[in-house]
Amino acid sequence: xxxFASEIIxxxxxxxxxxxxTKLFCSCPTKGSEEPNTRTCVVCLGMPGSKPVLNRKAxxxxxxxxxxxxxxxxxxxxxxxxxxxxxxxxxxYQISQYEIPLGTNGKLKLKDGKEICITRxxxxxxxxxxxxxxxxxxxxxxxxxxxxxxNPLVEIVTKPDLNxxxxxxxxxxxxxxxxxYLEIFDINSGIIKADANISIEESNYTRxxxxxxxGFKEIERALFYEVERxxxxxxxxxxIEQETRAWDSERGITFSLRKKETEEDYGYIIDTDLTIxxxxxxxxxxxxxxxxxxxxxxxxxxxxxxxxxxEDAEILAAEKGLAEMFExxxxxxxxxxxxxxLRRELVRVLNxxxxxxxxxxxxxxxxxxxxxxxxxxxxxxxxxxxxxEKLVENPxxxxxxxxxxxxxxxxxxxxxxxxxxxxxxxxxxxxxxxKKGEAKALNFIVGAVMRKSKGKATPKEVNExxxxxxx
Amino acid sequence: MLCHxxxxxxxxxxxxxxxxxxxxxDECKEINKEYNYxxxxxxxxxxEQAKEIKKQLKNKDSKIKNKKLLGVAVSVKxxxxxxxxxxxxxxxxxxxxxxxxxxxxIQKVKEEGGIIIGKTSQDEFGFGGFSANVGIxxxxxxxxxxxxxxxxxxxxxAAGLSQKLDNHIxxxxxxxxxxxxxxxxxxVYGLCPTYGRVSRNGLIDFSNSMDKIGPMGKxxxxxxxxxxxxxxxxxxDSTSLxxxxxxxxxFLNKPIKxxxxxxxxxxxxxxxxxxxxxxxxxxxxxLEEEGAKTEExxxxxxxxxxxxxxxMIATSEASTNLAKLCGMxxxxxxxxxxxxxxxxxxxxxxxxxxxxxxxxxLGTFARMSGFRDAFYLKAAKVRTLMINEYKKxxxxxxxxxxxxxxxxxxxxxxIKKLTPLQHYLTDVMTVSPNVAGLPxxxxxxxxxxxxxxxMLLIADHLQEGKLIQLGSAxxxxx
Numbered sequence: 001x002x003x004f005a006s007e008i009i010x011x012x013x014x015x016x017x018x019x020x021x022t023k024l025f026c027s028c029p030t031k032g033s034e035e036p037n038t039r040t041c042v043v044c045l046g047m048p049g050s051k052p053v054l055n056r057k058a059x060x061x062x063x064x065x066x067x068x069x070x071x072x073x074x075x076x077x078x079x080x081x082x083x084x085x086x087x088x089x090x091x092x093y094q095i096s097q098y099e100i101p102l103g104t105n106g107k108l109k110l111k112d113g114k115e116i117c118i119t120r121x122x123x124x125x126x127x128x129x130x131x132x133x134x135x136x137x138x139x140x141x142x143x144x145x146x147x148x149x150x151n152p153l154v155e156i157v158t159k160p161d162l163n164x165x166x167x168x169x170x171x172x173x174x175x176x177x178x179x180x181y182l183e184i185f186d187i188n189s190g191i192i193k194a195d196a197n198i199s200i201e202e203s204n205y206t207r208x209x210x211x212x213x214x215g216f217k218e219i220e221r222a223l224f225y226e227v228e229r230x231x232x233x234x235x236x237x238x239x240i241e242q243e244t245r246a247w248d249s250e251r252g253i254t255f256s257l258r259k260k261e262t263e264e265d266y267g268y269i270i271d272t273d274l275t276i277x278x279x280x281x282x283x284x285x286x287x288x289x290x291x292x293x294x295x296x297x298x299x300x301x302x303x304x305x306x307x308x309x310x311e312d313a314e315i316l317a318a319e320k321g322l323a324e325m326f327e328x329x330x331x332x333x334x335x336x337x338x339x340x341x342l343r344r345e346l347v348r349v350l351n352x353x354x355x356x357x358x359x360x361x362x363x364x365x366x367x368x369x370x371x372x373x374x375x376x377x378x379x380x381x382x383x384x385x386x387x388x389e390k391l392v393e394n395p396x397x398x399x400x401x402x403x404x405x406x407x408x409x410x411x412x413x414x415x416x417x418x419x420x421x422x423x424x425x426x427x428x429x430x431x432x433x434x435k436k437g438e439a440k441a442l443n444f445i446v447g448a449v450m451r452k453s454k455g456k457a458t459p460k461e462v463n464e465x466x467x468x469x470x471x
Numbered sequence: 472m473l474c475h476x477x478x479x480x481x482x483x484x485x486x487x488x489x490x491x492x493x494x495x496x497d498e499c500k501e502i503n504k505e506y507n508y509x510x511x512x513x514x515x516x517x518x519e520q521a522k523e524i525k526k527q528l529k530n531k532d533s534k535i536k537n538k539k540l541l542g543v544a545v546s547v548k549x550x551x552x553x554x555x556x557x558x559x560x561x562x563x564x565x566x567x568x569x570x571x572x573x574x575x576x577i578q579k580v581k582e583e584g585g586i587i588i589g590k591t592s593q594d595e596f597g598f599g600g601f602s603a604n605v606g607i608x609x610x611x612x613x614x615x616x617x618x619x620x621x622x623x624x625x626x627x628x629a630a631g632l633s634q635k636l637d638n639h640i641x642x643x644x645x646x647x648x649x650x651x652x653x654x655x656x657x658x659v660y661g662l663c664p665t666y667g668r669v670s671r672n673g674l675i676d677f678s679n680s681m682d683k684i685g686p687m688g689k690x691x692x693x694x695x696x697x698x699x700x701x702x703x704x705x706x707x708d709s710t711s712l713x714x715x716x717x718x719x720x721x722f723l724n725k726p727i728k729x730x731x732x733x734x735x736x737x738x739x740x741x742x743x744x745x746x747x748x749x750x751x752x753x754x755x756x757x758l759e760e761e762g763a764k765t766e767e768x769x770x771x772x773x774x775x776x777x778x779x780x781x782x783m784i785a786t787s788e789a790s791t792n793l794a795k796l797c798g799m800x801x802x803x804x805x806x807x808x809x810x811x812x813x814x815x816x817x818x819x820x821x822x823x824x825x826x827x828x829x830x831x832x833l834g835t836f837a838r839m840s841g842f843r844d845a846f847y848l849k850a851a852k853v854r855t856l857m858i859n860e861y862k863k864x865x866x867x868x869x870x871x872x873x874x875x876x877x878x879x880x881x882x883x884x885x886i887k888k889l890t891p892l893q894h895y896l897t898d899v900m901t902v903s904p905n906v907a908g909l910p911x912x913x914x915x916x917x918x919x920x921x922x923x924x925x926m927l928l929i930a931d932h933l934q935e936g937k938l939i940q941l942g943s944a945x946x947x948x949x
Contacts, residue, residue: 048796049675051671083794091794093795269787275710
């Protein structure tokens with residue numbers, strides 16, 4: 001039995017679809033018509049006589065990922081045939097990599113600094129998709145759609161270094177950040193799937209594999225469920241056997257697929273239809289040069305150049321879109337102000353709307369306009385926050401909007417004084433209470449002034465005027 | 472008549488291409504009744520092509536002048552895809568498969584005005600040396616000199632037809648000797664090119680790392696002509712060699728004075744028929760008379776380990792190649808019932824022949840974890856050693872000589888008595904150059920008991936020209 005330091009042990013095999021225009025071994029498009037079996041050719045249908053030809057772009061993408069994950073790069077790219085019979089396989093073998101994967105021994109850092117070891121990163125082709133017309137178990141027949149057949153995938157395998165579903169989610173989040181930075185994964189339409197190995201101390205770390213969890217939020221859900229299930233089973237003294245389970249996201253449960261006595265034998269051999277591709281030092285250095293800045297580069301840059309806090313820098317850099325927006329906004333307005341507004345207010349509004357940045361139309365121009373008004377005290381924080389909420393829903397020209405709705409901060413002291421005098425006159429009891437020593441009573445009067453000014457006055461200024469007036 | 476001269480007559484319209492093609496098709500049908508050289512005769516395609524050529528000739532189309540194969544009948548081994556023509560690789564499991572595309576070699580033949588007359592019979596997927604392992608429901612081709620004997624295999628139909636039909640060139644395919652060996656049994660020339668010289672795109676795989684398409688014909692001139700048509704780089708086959716195009720015809724009638732021929736010592740040892748040996752030596756003497764220098768050379772490794780290495784690699788690769796054949800997307804089907812596993816099993820059990828099943832089992836076994844290192848990977852290493860040994864020999868020699876097959880064409884009644892191992896051993900001369908990807912040629916050198924005997928010449932990678940040069944010298948000497 002293996003010895004582990006933690007009570008929960010999780011390892012992931014993540015499959016990511018690379019965002020190339022064409023498939024891995026033929027020139028069929030990876031996107032386009034959703035009509036079944038329209039994006040196919042003799043190669044991705046596995047027709048006798050057809051031959052695969054490697055898509056170099058996919059190699060470049062996979063290589064970028066390996067480099068970003070600090071992997072050791074194999075000097076040769078070799079493809080193997082993984083043989084098994086299944087209706088979603090056009091050839092009843094999958095072109096994959098076996099003995100010598102493209103990348104080995106990499107790592108990815110979680111937010112708390114813990115390093116997760118990446119055992120291997122390899123390239124392979126996606127099988128077709130199976131459609132069960134009346135559900136996985138009830139269907140009398142399945143339909144096969146080869147549109148996906150032959151799409152390029154990378155498989156990323158971790159060591160069982162993850163110790164909780166939470167860490168697994170964080171790993172996935174970090175991985176997606178890397179994929180986004182590299183622009184090799186289409187977050188809107190690309191598929192990310194994982195198989196997870198999970199075991200707990202109570203069962204002497206009996207390994208359970210959960211197959212085919214689609215979507216990164218599902219991975220945490222499935223793992224969370226599975227940990228609880230295993231704990232409950234061992235609590236009620238049931239023996240946990242090594243098995244493969246599937247995740248049913250609708251019911252939110254895992255269920256047994258098969259008890260595994262032995263490892264499957266895929267009878268790997270080299271695919272001699274494909275020649276060995278040399279991964280030269282020149283190719284590696286060229287690829288490195290063509291790689292964009294990654295999250296940790298951005299963090300460093302934000303701290304050094306923009307003098308913002310490490311914590312803010314990390315949150316901004318974690319999402320490529322946010323980081324890029326910050327860089328542009330920070331050119332026009334005070335970086336510290338920009339950082340505060342992007343990482344607190346914008347993220348808050350997005351979370352409230354359950355949206356990701358790439359899903360909304362707000363852009364750096366909106367943020368610059370808005371924050372310039374804030375910076376120049378043309379509008380109050382309050383007003384700015386409200387405008388931001390509206391911007392996320394449906395963007396508009398900020399300056400025009402402020403003018404149209406007359407939201408500019410009241411800087412005319414006489415007008416403010418007028419509101420203050422009115423409020424003092426209307427709230428004699430509060431004034432009296434304040435004079436008796438109840439400091440809180442002052443807030444009541446300030447609130448009344450703010451209402452009159454429709455939020456256009458800053459509380460600080462109002463405070464000062466009132467104090468002056470009632471002394 | 473050489474195809475070269477025939478093409479001139481077609482171009483000058485001394486021969487009417489349309490009626491000539493009709494005559495050829497009738498002749499093929501007649502030959503097929505007795506000899507079973509065709510799985511399919513593509514009469515419709517041939518006549519349509521002939522009609523088109525006739526039209527272009529009539530219109531004095533400028534492009535027609537340069538067509539290298541104008542009007543020549545071309546037969547195609549059944550493992551090579553011809554668009555819309557049933558392509559089975561000799562197996563029941565591919566009955567009904569009409570490819571959606573032409574193989575690269577077929578595209579070239581069509582571009583050069585060659586007329587596709589049909590698909591020739593073969594051992595199922597190329598699994599055999601006598602064309603006796605045809606698929607279920609297919610007919611066994613017979614030797615053109617004696618119908619009780621084998622015409623060799625696996626490109627048996629191609630070889631037999633080359634002997635029987637004039638103004639015709641065949642496209643064969645060799646994995647372990649399937650061009651040279653049947654050519655020897657049928658008394659024709661068969662050139663297996665360097666691996667990668669002719670694109671495999673459109674060839675139904677047997678063993679990907681060894682499969683090669685090559686020409687077979689009655690004369691060395693015809694073989695050289697076809698090489699000029701089908702050789703060349705193809706971006707749709709990753710293993711296609713991107714090398715300068717050669718003019719193979721320019722090697723015809725080129726003097727061979729001073730060329731060095733190595734006579735493989737082990738290839739004339741025990742087990743070689745005396746009559747075969749005598750005739751092959753006659754061929755060697757002819758080369759000497761033309762000015763070639765000969766010397767004995769020992770090539771122990773290829774002769775000793777060739778068969779074992781070949782069958783390990785070939786069956787391993789074949790067992791994965793045949794996996795796709797399961798009655799789901801093309802070819803034979805069975806009644807749809809029960810799980811996919813049961814269905815696939817039913818289709819494969821009732822549509823593969825015995826030898827195909829044997830090789831699937833052998834190959835799957837050799838790939839299993841726990842055995843891979845001992846069999847498949849070991850074989851891959853021996854293959855490298857064999858290539859090294861050949862390479863060393865080619866530093867000294869232009870070509871290496873041996874019999875193509877150690878025996879005369881056997882009777883079908885004798886073949887039936889062979890164990891699978893004895894059957895495999897008849898490939899002893901041809902497997903090794905195939906494993907090493909080296910070009911080799913069968914050159915007819917004589918007859919005994921009215922049966923043809925062939926000599927095998929092997930050259931270094933990409934030196935097909937030398938083989939044509941030497942073959943041409945022997946042909947001239949006859």
